[in-house]
Structure formats: structure tokens, C-alpha cells
Amino acid sequence: MLILIHHHTVDDMFSMIQQVRVNFSDEASQHLCIDTPNSLCNRDLEYSILVCMAVEQKLSVIEASKRLAAWTAVDRHILPEHKVIGIGSGTISPTSLDHSRSKFDSTVTGSTVPYVVERIVAQGLELNKDRVFIPTGFQSKELIVKANLRLGDVDQYPTIDVTIDGADEVDKNLNCIKGGGACHLREKVLAEAAVTYVFPPIYLLIFYLITLTSPLTTNAHARSFIVVADYRKNSEVLGTSYKSGVPIEVATFAYAKLLQNLHHLGAPAATLRMAKAKAGPVVSDNGNFIIDAPFPQEMLREPYSVRFPLLIHMRSFSLFPSFSVSIMQIHSTLTSPPYFPPPTHADVQLLQKIKMLTGVVEVGLFCHMVKAAYFGNQVRLPPSFLSRSIAFVPVPTPRSSLPILCFSFSLFHIHSHPLASILFPLPFEHLAQDGSVTVKWDDQHTERVERPTDP
Numbered sequence: 001m002l003i004l005i006h007h008h009t010v011d012d013m014f015s016m017i018q019q020v021r022v023n024f025s026d027e028a029s030q031h032l033c034i035d036t037p038n039s040l041c042n043r044d045l046e047y048s049i050l051v052c053m054a055v056e057q058k059l060s061v062i063e064a065s066k067r068l069a070a071w072t073a074v075d076r077h078i079l080p081e082h083k084v085i086g087i088g089s090g091t092i093s094p095t096s097l098d099h100s101r102s103k104f105d106s107t108v109t110g111s112t113v114p115y116v117v118e119r120i121v122a123q124g125l126e127l128n129k130d131r132v133f134i135p136t137g138f139q140s141k142e143l144i145v146k147a148n149l150r151l152g153d154v155d156q157y158p159t160i161d162v163t164i165d166g167a168d169e170v171d172k173n174l175n176c177i178k179g180g181g182a183c184h185l186r187e188k189v190l191a192e193a194a195v196t197y198v199f200p201p202i203y204l205l206i207f208y209l210i211t212l213t214s215p216l217t218t219n220a221h222a223r224s225f226i227v228v229a230d231y232r233k234n235s236e237v238l239g240t241s242y243k244s245g246v247p248i249e250v251a252t253f254a255y256a257k258l259l260q261n262l263h264h265l266g267a268p269a270a271t272l273r274m275a276k277a278k279a280g281p282v283v284s285d286n287g288n289f290i291i292d293a294p295f296p297q298e299m300l301r302e303p304y305s306v307r308f309p310l311l312i313h314m315r316s317f318s319l320f321p322s323f324s325v326s327i328m329q330i331h332s333t334l335t336s337p338p339y340f341p342p343p344t345h346a347d348v349q350l351l352q353k354i355k356m357l358t359g360v361v362e363v364g365l366f367c368h369m370v371k372a373a374y375f376g377n378q379v380r381l382p383p384s385f386l387s388r389s390i391a392f393v394p395v396p397t398p399r400s401s402l403p404i405l406c407f408s409f410s411l412f413h414i415h416s417h418p419l420a421s422i423l424f425p426l427p428f429e430h431l432a433q434d435g436s437v438t439v440k441w442d443d444q445h446t447e448r449v450e451r452p453t454d455p
């Protein structure tokens with residue numbers, strides 16, 4: 001990839017670096033900062049900036065990782081018997097990237113969900129002709145229509161076989177931050193709709209009879225909400241790589257009050273999300289505003305559960321979901337008054353606190369909803385100078401002088417010279433997609449899936 005800024009000032013250069021930091025985060029932007037020669041930071045000069053192969057590699061590795069994750073998840077979870085399929089959304093609208101994925105705007109990374117649709121289409125007409133696809137927003141609707149797949153809506157199909165979606169970040173317990181594309185309300189509805197009802201085995205029926213639990217509760221559900229992402233989004237704790245904050249969809253007239261509420265709740269930097277190509281705020285597909293609320297990581301560590309001393313995690317019983325329902329009922333009886341005092345504000349975790357604020361429509365924290373999360377991996381290859389160089393080359397402009405031209409060429413030649421890595425050892429490593437995917441499951445086991453060939 002080549003990012004070229006002509007006849008711009010140093011300020012533009014730094015705003016571009018900021019942009020890269022936002023778009024690509026972590027290493028790519030560090031490389032840019034490391035390599036900015038201080039001697040060139042002269043505000044009187046105008047620069048052309050060539051940001052070479054390191055960023056290009058980073059982007060293609062990210063794209064390959066997204067595609068690998070999406071393809072592997074589709075292969076393993078969209079099975080011939082699945083007829084109603086939920087399709088998630090991304091951060092980039094299909095108007096800014098070619099649907100066929102053959103052409104990308106090279107200054108942005110693409111979205112993950114188009115790769116999901118691409119792989120579903122590759123399953124063939126025969127399998128797809130009886131299927132209906134439910135979108136989570138404008139982008140996924142476009143993808144479904146352009147791929148000639150049958151479009152449905154969640155009000156027609158309130159139960160979905162499988163939903164596959166992207167995520168902004170996923171933690172070790174499979175809690176996610178979602179809503180970077182402002183679609184998390186519909187995404188959450190489709191995630192919740194993706195359940196499979198399981199009839200309990202006989203020993204659980206006996207258990208129900210003994211405990212006199214209502215038979216109505218014996219229908220437990222298995223989650224079929226699958227998340228796909230690249231390696232950058234696989235974290236221990238939310239807020240590690242996705243720094244923009246928790247996206248919160250709010251009623252438009254309530255945003256100012258909600259900003260105040262969120263500041264008091266622990267996100268003093270919460271802001272209204274502003275549109276990029278329009279004056280004013282982002283308006284969601286549902287006509288609401290989006291607030292991004294960066295909470296401290298401590299509050300994002302376990303954003304869901306209510307802290308009771310007797311709390312029994314559903315997760316411990318995930319092999320026996322029906323059993324866990326009964327346990328939770330007994331547990332909630334024991335932990336309710338008069339046996340136990342009601343929870344105080346401090347006991348209630350972040351998701352509930354935000355959701356309880358009047359005016360909040362939906363919170364982009366998806367807790368205990370994901371069945372499996374797929375991350376395309378990266379691998380670090382030994383450093384190679386040419387593939388990791390970033391050159392900032394000042395070129396003459398009407399206001400620049402000849403010596404500056406000479407300097408720029410010598411700089412360029414030194415960088416291109418085989419001895420350059422000795423003269424200017426740069427701390428870059430070569431990144432690549434190694435053809436593997438990490439899968440995190442809801443029972444907390446992690447699996448590494450190897451693919452014989454890079455798709």
C-alpha cells in the first residue's frame with residue numbers, strides 16, 4: 001500500500017498518522033512514529049510521505065486473517081440443515097469497498113462479514129436455495145441482496161439457526177464489544193434469536209420432578225451465535241485493543257442527559273459519535289444516536305454478572321444447560337429477601353448499570369452470548385529489511401529548495417541499499433498469516449484449527 005500526501009504540511013502528516021492509529025491501531029502506527037526522522041519535522045517544509053511495505057503487509061495480513069476466520073466459521077457452523085441464517089454487520093459500508101472483495105480502498109481495512117457471505121455463496125445454489133438470510137443492518141442487507149441470497153427479517157423468523165457476526169473485541173470469557181458499525185441493537189436481537197431448543201435428557205426430567213421445577217423451564221437453549229475477527233481483537237480483557245469505548249445506542253433527545261449519566265458512571269470521556277461525511281452525529285439504522293463510552297478496564301473485566309456471594313456461574317454448567325436453569329432458580333430463591341439482602345449498586349455490573357439508564361436503547365456489550373469466536377492468526381517471521389522499511393521522503397515543491405531534494409534522494413538511496421539494515425537497523429518483524437485460526441469456545445476451551453491452504 002502507498003499512502004501519498006502531496007503538498008501538505010507536517011500537521012497533515014501527523015493527522016494522517018492519527019488516522020492510521022485509529023484505523024489500524026497498534027504496530028502499524030508505532031512503526032510510523034518510530035520512523036519519523038526528527039530532522040524532517042520542520043514546519044516550513046512540505047512533504048510527500050511514502051509509507052511503504054510495512055503497512056501494506058500489515059493490512060494484507062489483517063485481511064487474510066479476517067477471511068480465514070470467516071471461511072473457517074462458515075465451513076464449521078453453516079451446515080446443510082441450517083435454513084435461517086443471521087448475517088452480522090461491519091464497520092465499513094459496502095459503498096466504500098467492492099462487494100466482490102477484489103478491490104479495496106487501500107487506506108482502510110475491510111469488514112469481516114463480506115467474507116462470511118462470500119463463503120456462504122461458495123456453498124452453492126443448491127444449498128442456498130432453501131435458505132433465508134436475516135440482516136443486522138443496511139450493510140448486511142446489501143450484501144445479501146447483491147449475493148442473490150433470499151432476504152428475510154427477524155419479525156418473520158424470530159428463531160434463527162445460526163448467526164455469524166464480527167466483533168470489535170472479544171475477551172477470554174467470550175464477552176464482546178460490538179457496535180463499531182452502529183448496528184449492535186439489531187445484532188444483539190439476531191444473536192439472541194440464534195438459539196436451538198434442546199429437550200432435556202431423562203436424568204434431568206427426574207431431577208425436575210424431584211425439585212418440582214416447572215416443566216416449562218425444561219427447554220434450555222444452546223447458543224448458535226458465532227463471532228469472526230482478526231487476531232487484533234482477541235484479548236484477555238475488553239478495552240485492551242478497542243479503545244473507542246462501549247458503543248451505546250440512545251434515543252436522540254436523551255443524549256445530553258445520558259452523557260452526564262455515563263460520565264458519572266465511570267466514563268468521563270464518553271462522547272457522541274460524530275459522522276465522517278456528514279455534519280452532525282452518526283444516526284443508526286434505527287434513527288438513534290450512538291455514544292462511545294470508554295470505561296476503565298477494571299469495569300470491563302466482568303461486565304455482566306451480579307456479584308452475589310452465592311453466585312453460581314451458568315458457565316460451570318454449560319454441559320447441562322437445563323440443570324443450570326434449575327440451579328439458578330434455587331440460587332435466586334436463596335439469594336432473594338428475606339434470606340439475602342437485595343443487590344446494592346456496587347454489586348451490579350456494568351452492562352446492567354448502563355442498560356438501566358433511561359434513554360438507553362441498547363449497549364454494545366455482548367455478554368455470555370457467543371458460542372464460539374474465530375480469530376485468524378498472524379505469525380512473526382524473521383526480520384527482513386526491505387519488507388519492513390518505511391520511508392518518509394521529502395520531495396521538492398515550489399516552496400522547497402534544491403538541497404532538500406538532494407537530501408531526500410540520499411535518504412531514499414540509503415534506505416534502499418542492501419547495507420541499509422546494518423546502517424539503520426529497524427525493529428520491524430515481517431508479519432504473515434500462517435493459515436491457522438484460534439477458536440475460543442463457550443466452555444472456555446481453546447482450539448487451534450489448521451487449514452491446509454490459505455484461502
Ligand SMILES: O=C(CO)[C@H](O)[C@H](O)COP(=O)(O)O
Binds near residue numbers: 111
Ligand atoms: O459490531 C459491529 C458493527 O456494529 C461489527 O461487527 C464490528 O464493528 C466489527 O466490524 P469489522 O468486521 O468491520 O471490523
